[in-house]
Amino acid sequence: MKHFVAGIMMCVAGVSMYAAAPEKLEVKSPDGTQQVEFYVSRSASGANVLCYQVYYKGEKVIGSSRAGLELDNRVWEMALGKRSLPQPDCWMDTMEADSVSYGSCDETWHPLYGERGTVRDRHNSGTLYLSRKDGSGYRMNIEVRAYDEGIAFRYFFPEHPQAIFHKVVGDLTEYTLPEGTKAWAEQWAQAPFEHVDVNALKQPVERALTLELPGGTWMALADADVDDWCLTKFLASQEKPNTLTSVMYSPVDAVTYFASPWKVIMVADKPGELLEHNDIIQNLNPPCEIADVSWIKPGKIMRETTLTTAGAMETIDFCAAHKIPYMLFDWQWYMPCTSFDGDATQVVSKLDLPKVIAYGKKKGVGVWLYVNQHALQKQMRELFPLLRKWGVVGVKSGFVQYASHRWAVWLHDMVRYAAENRLMINIHDEFRPSGFSRTYPNLLTQEGIHGNEEFPDATHNTILPFTRMINGAADYTICYYDKRLKTTHAHQLAASLVFYSPLQTLFWYDKPSFYGGEPEITWFEQLQTVFDDTKVLGGEPGKYVSIARRSGKTWFVGLLGNNEASSRQIDLSFLDEGQTYIAYVYADGGEETGTRTQVKCSEWLVDGKQALRFALKPRGGAAVRLVPVSDQDDRKVESYQGQLL
DSSP states (O other): OOOOOSSOOOSSSOOEEEOSOOSOEEEEOTTSSEEEEEEEEEOTTSOEEEEEEEEETTEEEEEEEEOOEEEOOHHHHHHTTOTTOOOOSSTTTTEEEEEEEEEEEEEEEOOSSSSSSOEEEEEEEEEEEEEEOSSSOOEEEEEEEEESSEEEEEEEEOOOTTOOEEEEEEEOOEEEOOTTOEEEEOSSTTOOOEEEEGGGOOSOBOSSEEEEOTTSOEEEEEEEOOTTSOOEEEEEOSSSTTEEEEEESSOEEEESSEEOOEEEEEEESSHHHHHHTTHHHHHTSOOOOOSOOTTOOOEEEEEESSOSHHHHHHHHHHHHHTTOOEEEEOTTSSSSTTSTTOOTTSOOTTOOHHHHHHHHHHHTOEEEEEEEHHHHHHHHHHHHHHHHHHTOOEEEEESOOOSSHHHHHHHHHHHHHHHHTTOEEEEOSSOOOSSHHHHOTTEEEEOOSOOGGGOOOHHHHHHGGGTGGGTOOOOOOOOOSOTTOSSOHHHHHHHHHHSOOSEEEESTTOOGGGOOOOTTHHHHHHOOSSOSEEEEEEEETTTEEEEEEEETTEEEEEEEEOSSOEEEEEEOTTSOTTOOEEEEEEEEOOGGGOSTTOEEEEEEEEOTTOEEEEEEOTTOEEEEEEEEOOTTOOOOOOBOOSOBO
């Protein structure tokens, strides 16, 4: 169970408190663009109803909507002698507002890794204090933060005087949206997307949920700090038009004091701003709890597919030659790996793991191992210390349970235990991030994405940055040489930059022998996985996306097109003024390239006053690395004159 400071955390002193029962709690973001109001109204039946509404630039974007949780504490009340307490139709029905408090915060911090090197946590905050006056001792606080990037709120339960166990059986939070709002929705984390009216969401859909509001405003519904809760999804209300309801996967059992996850409502003028503002999710999670983080090292990784000693040696050599610091043995390095009868402490005979790990250390390549849910559940306490003793650097957990309260706690405790054993983690399959990597950065990445293992088309890839990637890092698994790809190879190069992951998987289905000296592989060699800054240059779900990320003084840009041909450009105004750069461009070519991948490689001198122009092929893309030209650089590179690339 989490430990909280009672009430809302304030970054500055001097909080104002109003003792009289307030009409409403009102909080605005520091820049005034985001505003939220909470208040208690009375229903036709006479019950108290907690409600809220959200404004963006003075326009109402979420109309009066219900808030709160449904609890069923009757059994514990009786067990602790509270047998005469009234049992209202809804646990919230008799909640009354007592007081409010306000505060603010403005601080910066530096993540161990991320899409940006510096994160600003700047918000105004408020708390609405509620209680029941029926002798039950029940209290609940609504903790609210208003960032320039969006609104966040959660339900906090102070310590109960009789320590009654709380059983949360329902999430009453609703989102009443303007008529005509459309959603980019998926029913599970690795699903394709539907673009539909919110009233058409008849099955629960995932978060982050990206919404297009009439008039061109964009919204994303997400969550944060979800290590002690269950999966919550969104569903169209059957009673209220244009309203989404919250669907909990399972009940949540807790003892006060405790808090729900943060509910996040991001609102922006452009879809790309939702991705640029996703630091709000990190800010809503606790700071790092690992004292020594020196062993946590992001990087690129390649899978070894033969599960043999010889194949591993060959893959390690390839990784060392192409600046890939990690190699992964995926499933079946122990057997049976999808059964409780398996034993992950015993390696299959065709693989001399100690020899491979030693060879990897000699070459500067660390070894990761896949471990299935069965072995993790059965022998994790024995296995993790053993893997550390072997010299394994990380674990990729597969097919893990994550949705119920029980399994969500178990999964996050797995990450904590891995940290105790100095093991990095990559969670695969359905799990999606909610900022826990800030608290435990040994969780480098996770899947929770309809990625390259399933060979999605290019249009799907242009949707992901504005939807799934709002949550955080995703292990998309670049499959470069595979003939089943539905995109061009230049599209794949760009995807490795667009889909942020501190542990970036390359050559997922490939072997070292597939490499034919293709010159564009220098892109993968130079690619970084940790960035000092990130900018969304343009795009819209289903059409295209253009993203620039900076590491040191070098910029990397990825441009993804959809299934149709198009003309796009990359505006270079983000570059330092007065500085000339060499642009290493990787674009779709033709047979004239002389390679089977048909990636055209070129170099140009550019500056921030220019824009690179591309004629994208169907399912195409482009990748660009921009390196400042130094006074000592005497290479002769032609200046870019606006030609199509």
